Amino acid sequence: MPFDTRRIRGPEESQSPLLFLSPDKVPEASSRQGVRGNGDVRPVFARCGLVSQAKGSAYLEAGNTKIICSVYGPREIERKDETDMKTGRLVCDFRLAPFSCMKRGAWIQGSEERDLSATLLESLQPGVCLHRYPRSQIEVNVIVLENDGSILAHAVTCASMALADGGIEMYDVVLGCALGQNGNTCLVDPSHSEECGSWHEGYGENRGCVTVALLPNLNQVSGLNADGEMREDTLTDAVRTCLDGCHKLYPVVQQALTRAVKRKAPPPEK
Amino acid sequence: MSPMKLCVPGERLCSTEDCIPGTGTDLRHGYIFATLAGYVLRKNEGEELPVISVVRETEAQLLPDVGAIVTCKVTSINPRFAKVHILYVGSTPLKDRFRGTIRREDVRATEKDKVETYKSFRPGDIVLAKVISLGDVQSNYLLTTAENELGVVVAHSEAGAQMVPISWCEMQCPRTHAKEFRKVARVQPEYLQA
Amino acid sequence: MAAGFKTAEPLEYHRSFLKENCRPDGRELGEFRPTTLNISSISTADGSAMVKIGNTTVICGIKAELTTPPSDAPNKGYIVPNVDLPPLCSSRFRAGPPGEQAQAASQFIADVIESSDLINMEELCIEKAKLCWVLYCDIMCLDYDGNLLDACIIVLLAALKNAQLPEVTVNKETDLAEVDIQKKRRLKISRHPVGSSFAVFDDSIIIVDPTAEEESLSTALMTVVTDEEDRLCAVHKPGGTSLSGEKLQHCINRAITRNKEISKLVDKVIGSMKATK
Numbered sequence: 016m017p018f019d020t021r022r023i024r025g026p027e028e029s030q031s032p033l034l035f036l037s038p039d040k041v042p043e044a045s046s047r048q049g050v051r052g053n054g055d056v057r058p059v060f061a062r063c064g065l066v067s068q069a070k071g072s073a074y075l076e077a078g079n080t081k082i083i084c085s086v087y088g089p090r091e092i093e094r095k096d097e098t099d100m101k102t103g104r105l106v107c108d109f110r111l112a113p114f115s116c117m118k119r120g121a122w123i124q125g126s127e128e129r130d131l132s133a134t135l136l137e138s139l140q141p142g143v144c145l146h147r148y149p150r151s152q153i154e155v156n157v158i159v160l161e162n163d164g165s166i167l168a169h170a171v172t173c174a175s176m177a178l179a180d181g182g183i184e185m186y187d188v189v190l191g192c193a194l195g196q197n198g199n200t201c202l203v204d205p206s207h208s209e210e211c212g213s214w215h216e217g218y219g220e221n222r223g224c225v226t227v228a229l230l231p232n233l234n235q236v237s238g239l240n241a242d243g244e245m246r247e248d249t250l251t252d253a254v255r256t257c258l259d260g261c262h263k264l265y266p267v268v269q270q271a272l273t274r275a276v277k278r279k280a281p282p283p284e285k
Numbered sequence: 286m287s288p289m290k291l292c293v294p295g296e297r298l299c300s301t302e303d304c305i306p307g308t309g310t311d312l313r314h315g316y317i318f319a320t321l322a323g324y325v326l327r328k329n330e331g332e333e334l335p336v337i338s339v340v341r342e343t344e345a346q347l348l349p350d351v352g353a354i355v356t357c358k359v360t361s362i363n364p365r366f367a368k369v370h371i372l373y374v375g376s377t378p379l380k381d382r383f384r385g386t387i388r389r390e391d392v393r394a395t396e397k398d399k400v401e402t403y404k405s406f407r408p409g410d411i412v413l414a415k416v417i418s419l420g421d422v423q424s425n426y427l428l429t430t431a432e433n434e435l436g437v438v439v440a441h442s443e444a445g446a447q448m449v450p451i452s453w454c455e456m457q458c459p460r461t462h463a464k465e466f467r468k469v470a471r472v473q474p475e476y477l478q479a
Numbered sequence: 480m481a482a483g484f485k486t487a488e489p490l491e492y493h494r495s496f497l498k499e500n501c502r503p504d505g506r507e508l509g510e511f512r513p514t515t516l517n518i519s520s521i522s523t524a525d526g527s528a529m530v531k532i533g534n535t536t537v538i539c540g541i542k543a544e545l546t547t548p549p550s551d552a553p554n555k556g557y558i559v560p561n562v563d564l565p566p567l568c569s570s571r572f573r574a575g576p577p578g579e580q581a582q583a584a585s586q587f588i589a590d591v592i593e594s595s596d597l598i599n600m601e602e603l604c605i606e607k608a609k610l611c612w613v614l615y616c617d618i619m620c621l622d623y624d625g626n627l628l629d630a631c632i633i634v635l636l637a638a639l640k641n642a643q644l645p646e647v648t649v650n651k652e653t654d655l656a657e658v659d660i661q662k663k664r665r666l667k668i669s670r671h672p673v674g675s676s677f678a679v680f681d682d683s684i685i686i687v688d689p690t691a692e693e694e695s696l697s698t699a700l701m702t703v704v705t706d707e708e709d710r711l712c713a714v715h716k717p718g719g720t721s722l723s724g725e726k727l728q729h730c731i732n733r734a735i736t737r738n739k740e741i742s743k744l745v746d747k748v749i750g751s752m753k754a755t756k
Contacts, residue, residue, distance in 0.1 A: 021577045023585050025559035029546035029613045032645055035658040066622045067534035068569040068691070070380055079522055083621060085567045089348060090381030100419065108566060108574050113617040114524040114540025122561065122577075122617075142294075144311065144320055150419060151348060151383075156567035156574075158619065160538065161521050179294050182341055184320035186311060187295030232295035232318070272322040273291040280342035282289040282324050358487065372486050381570060411487045439487060 022122060031118050056192065056204040056260050059267050061173070063180035063275035071181020073271070075173040078206055079163035084173045086181040089151035103148030107136040107155045109170060115162045117207070131167055138171045138191065138228035138238030144184040153183055164206040165193035167240065171228045176268055180275050187230035188268055189237055192260030194225045194253050196245055201253060203260050221249055227257035231265050289326075292319040298337055307338030349374050349383055349416050349426050354435075357385055357428070359410045365389050367406045369414070371426065384425040387414060391429035392468055393436075404454075404466035405430075411439035413470050436470035490696050497684050504533075504690065509733060511688040512626075514741065516633065516748045518641045525614075526642025530634040532688065534624035536568075537631055539638040541616050545647070545656055548604055548611040556603020556611035560588040562618045562631055569623035569691065580627075587715055588618070588631055591704055595672040595712040598639065602667055606649050610656055614642070625691040628702045628715070632674040633741055640668050640749050671707040673741040675734035676700065682720045687733060703734040707742055 051057065057078040066072035069085035076082075092098045109132040113120045135157065143153070155177065157170045171191030179185060195205035198221055202209050210224060223243020230237055236258075241250060292298065296319045298310065306312050307328075309321035319325070323341035330336055349355055349371055356373035371383045392400045406412065413435050414428040430436045433453070442448045442458030442465060450469045451457050457464050485492045485503075496503050506512070512533030521527035524540035548555055562584040564572045572578060577585070591597070603612040616638065618631050643663040650657050678689035678697035686693060694700060699719025704712040711731065716722070 019576075021582050022561050023559050023589050025557050025613050025615065026546040026549070029544035031542075031544055032647065032656075032658045032660070035545065035647070035656040036660065066536075066568070067624055068622060069567075081521070083567065087566075087570045088381060090570070091383050100421065110565060110567075112538075112540060112619055113561075113615065114521055114527065114542050116523055119542040119544065119615055119617075122563065124574075148348060154566065156565065158565060158567055158621070160540075161523050163523075179322045182321060182323075184309070184311075185294035186318070186320065188293060230295065232297065269293050272293045276291055276322050276324065276341055283326060283340055356487070378486055 019123070033117060053200060054203050054256065054259075056263055057206075059169075059172075059264060061176060061267055061271040063176055063271050064278065069177075069181070071177045071179070071183065073173050073176035073180055075169055075176070077163075077165065077169050077204065079161055080166060080169055080206075081160040082157060082166065082169050082173045083160060084155065084157045084170070084177040086153065086155055086174075086177045086183065088153040089148040089183075090154075092150065092152045097152075098150050100150055101146065103143075103145040103150075104152040105136060105140050105143055105145060105155065106152055107132045107139065107157070107174070109135050109157045109159075111159045111162060111166075115159045131170070134167060134226075134238060134240055135170055135174060139174055139178070139189055141235070141237040142175060142185050142187050142189040142230055143178060144186060147184050153178070162207055164208075164210045165204050165226070167191065167226045168193035168204070168228075171226075171238065172264060172268060176271060179272050187232045187235075188265075188272075189228050190231055190261040190264050190268065191226060191228045191238070192257040192264070193227075194257050194260070196221060196223050196225070196243070196249060196253055198222065201249075201256060203256060221245055225250070225253045225257060227254055227261065229258055229261040231262060289324045291323070292325050292339060293322045294320050298325060298339075303334065304337035305332060305334050307336040309339030309341075310337060349385070349419075351416050351418060353416045355385070355414055355416060355428065356438075357412050357414055359406045359408050359412060360384075361408055362402050362406055364402060367392075367402055368425075369412060369428065371428075385414070385416075385428045386420070386425045387412070387428045387430060391417065391427070391431055394431040405468040406437065407440065407465075407467075409441060410437045410467070412436065413438050430468055430470075433471045436468040438470050440465070440467055489692065493680070493693065493696055497680055497686075502686065502693070508684070508686045511737065511740075512690075514633070514744065516637055516744055518637055518748055518752055524638075525644060526638045526640075528634050528637035528641055530630050530637065531622075532626055532630050532633075533690065534622050535620075535626055535630050536622040537618055537620050537627070537634045539616060539618045539631075539634040541614055541638050541642045543642070543644050544613050544615065545605075545610060546613045548608055552600070553608035554604045555600040557613040558589075558592055558598065558600070558603075558616060559613060560592060560616040560618065560635060561585050562588060562620070562627070564620050564623065564627075568620040571691075572623070583717070584627055584631060587628060587702075587713070588616075588635060591632060591672055591674070591713050592635075595670045595704065595706055597636070597670050597672060598666060598668055605647050605656075610647070610649060612644060614639075623691060625689045625694045626676045629674045629676050629688065632672060632704065633745070636668070636671065636673070637745050637748065639666055640745065641752070642666055670712075671738070671742050671745070672704050672712045673706075673734075673738040674702050674704040674713075675730070675737040676702045677730050677733075679720060679722060683726075685726060685730065687737075701730065703730050705731070705734045705738050707738060709735050709738075 060076040071086040168191030175189035226240040228238030357369035418427040448456035526541040645660040646662040679699040701716040
C-alpha cells in the first residue's frame with residue numbers, strides 16, 4: 016500500500032462493522048416478490064443539466080442506485096502526441112464514491128473502476144459523431160453516489176444523456192440494461208443484493224450477469240458485457256431480455272432531454 | 286401555431302425527398318436523422334426543398350474551422366510568432382479555450398519580411414483573426430491577421446489605460462498620450478460599442 | 480458585445496459592477512447565495528448530507544468502521560475528513576491524486592474539527608485501548624462554483640448530525656466485537672461551527688460567498704469560522720493582499736450572523752427528518 020501523503024490518513028487498519036454482526040442478526044436479503052416482477056426494471060428518475068460548470072450533465076436514479084455524470088469539451092487535447100487530426104477523442108472516467116458501497120471504497124481508482132471506465136467508453140463511442148470534433152477531446156466523468164446494482168448499465172444511459180445535454184452530436188442515444196441470471200430465474204435490473212446473492216451461493220451453472228448497451232434507433236448493440244457461466248441459449252435469451260429493458264428506458268430519457276432543451280431556451284422564431 | 290417539435294439524437298426526422306439536411310442532422314440510407322437534442326426547424330431558403338435542422342440554446346458547439354473569424358487574446362510573443370487563446374468563434378463564445386499561433390509572416394499582407402511581432406501585438410491584446418489551418422499534430426491552430434479588418438481591437442497601454450487607434454499601425458494612450466505600435470484592425474461600426 | 484466584454488476583460492467587467500455596489504449575478508456585496516440542505520439521501524452511508532450554495536454542490540457520506548484507538552490517546556476515536564474535487568465538478572480539476580486545493584481543503588476541515596471541539600472524541604471510543612470508531616467523512620464536490628470551504632463545513636456538520644452508529648459490545652468470552660445494527664444511536668455534536676468566506680477586490684472591496692470566477696479574479700480570499708457562542712474557531716487567509724483590522728472585524732461580525740442563519744437551517748432540516756421517522 017503506497018503511502019498517501021495527499022490525504023488525511025486514518026488508522027492503518029479498520030474493519031466494517033458489518034463483519035461483526037452476530038450471526039443470528041444478519042438481515043435477510045429482501046426478495047423481489049410482490050415489489051416488482053423479475054422482468055421489471057426499476058422506475059428511473061432522470062434529469063439533465065444539474066452541473067452548472069459542465070457542458071452537459073445528467074443525474075439518474077434507479078431504485079437506490081444514484082449516478083451523476085458531467086461532460087466537458089470538445090476541448091484541446093493536452094498531450095500533443097494523442098491529437099488526432101481527423102477525429103475527436105472520447106475519454107471516460109468512472110468513479111465510485113467512497114461511501115457508495117456497503118464497504119467503504121478507497122479514494123484511489125481501483126481496477127474495477129478502470130475496467131468500468133473502459134467498458135463505458137466502448138459502449139458510448141459508437142454513438143458519438145466524433146468525426147465532427149477533429150483534434151479535440153470530449154470528457155465524460157461518471158460518479159456513482161450510491162451503488163444498488165446495475166451501475167454500468169445505468170452509467171451508460173446517464174452518460175449518453177449528459178452528452179446529448181451538452182450538445183455533442185450523436186448518431187443515437189445509448190441505453191443500458193443489466194440482468195442477473197441465477198439458474199433458471201433471471202432478474203432484470205438487479206439490485207446490489209441480487210447481484211451479490213448469486214455469488215454468495217458459490218459456483219453454479221447458468222449463473223452470471225449481463226449488461227447490454229443499445230443504440231435504440233439504429234437497433235445496434237454497442238456494448239455487451241457478460242460475467243459468469245451461462246449456456247448459449249440462456250445468454251441469447253438474456254441479451255434479448257436486456258434489449259427489451261433498454262427500450263423501456265427510452266421514453267424516460269427522451270422526456271428528460273426534451274425538458275432540458277425547453278428549460279434552456281424557448282422555441283426559436285420560425 | 287402548434288408548439289415546435291422537439292427531438293433527441295437518433296430520431297428519424299424525414300426522408301431526403303422532403304428536406305435538405307442542415308445543422309444538427311445526419312444523412313443515412315436516404316433519411317435524415319437528428320444528432321442533437323433540440324427544436325426541429327424547417328426553413329425555406331429559396332431552394333426547392335426546405336432545409337431541416339435541429340437547433341438548441343447555443344449553436345452546436347463550434348470548433349474553430351478554416352476560414353472562421355475568431356476573437357483571441359494574446360498570451361505571449363517572440364520574434365517568430367505570437368501565441369493566443371481563442372475566445373470566440375464568430376460571435377459564439379467557446380467554453381474551453383483553444384490555443385492558436387499567429388506567425389510573423391501572417392501578421393500583415395504587405396512587406397511581410399519587415400514585420401516585427403513586438404510592434405504588432407502585446408500580451409493581453411484582444412485580436413480579431415482568421416483561421417488559416419488547423420495546424421498539424423505538433424502545432425496549434427494557425428491564424429492570420431493579414432487583412433484590413435483583422436488585427437488588434439482592444440489594447441492597454443503601459444500606463445494601463447485602454448488605447449485609441451490612430452492609424453493602422455499605431456495606438457495612443459488617452460492618459461499619457463504615448464503612442465504604441467500595433468497591427469490595428471480597421472474599426473467596424475458594429476464593434477464600436479464594445 | 481456585453482458578453483464579449485465579460486470574456487475578454489473579466490476583471491474590468493467585475494469592477495464595473497462593484498463600483499455600483501452590486502455583483503454580476505445581481506447580489507449585493509454582503510449577500511450569500513441561496514443555501515439548501517438535504518440529508519440522509521445515501522442509504523449506503525451511515526450518515527450523509529448534500530449542500531448547495533448557489534450552484535456549488537457538495538455531498539458528504541460518512542462510513543463508520545471499527546479499529547483500535549490511537550496509542551497516544553487510548554480513550555479516543557478517529558475522524559478522517561477528506562475533500563475531493565473530481566474532474567466532474569469543474570473543468571479546472573484533473574483526474575488523479577488530489578490537487579493542491581483539495582489537499583488544503585481537507586487539512587482545513589480537519590483543523591476545524593479539532594479546533595472547534597465539534598465532537599467529543601472520547602465518545603467514539605468503545606473499549607479503552609481496544610476498540611473505537613473511525614468515522615471516514617468523505618466529501619465530494621459535484622459542482623464547483625466557488626466557496627468550497629463554507630459548503631464543506633455545513634455538509635460535514637449536517638452529515639455528522641445525521642449519522643447513526645450501530646451498537647457494539649465486546650464479547651467477554653471471545654474478546655470479539657459484536658454489532659447490533661438494529662439498535663442505533665446518534666452522535667452528540669457539541670459545537671456548531673459555520674464558516675463564511677470572503678473575497679477581497681482591489682485591496683478594499685470585500686464580498687461574501689464568492690463564485691468561482693470572483694475567486695479567481697480577487698486579490699485575496701479569507702474564511703472565518705465561528706461557533707454558536709460567537710467564538711472564533713478558525714481564520715484562514717492564504718496569502719493575498721493585506722487586510723485592515725477594521726475590515727477583519729467586519730468579516731467576523733458577518734460570520735457570526737451567518738452562523739445563526741445556517742444553524743437554524745441545519746436544525747430545521749435535521750428536525751424535520753426526525754419528525755417524519
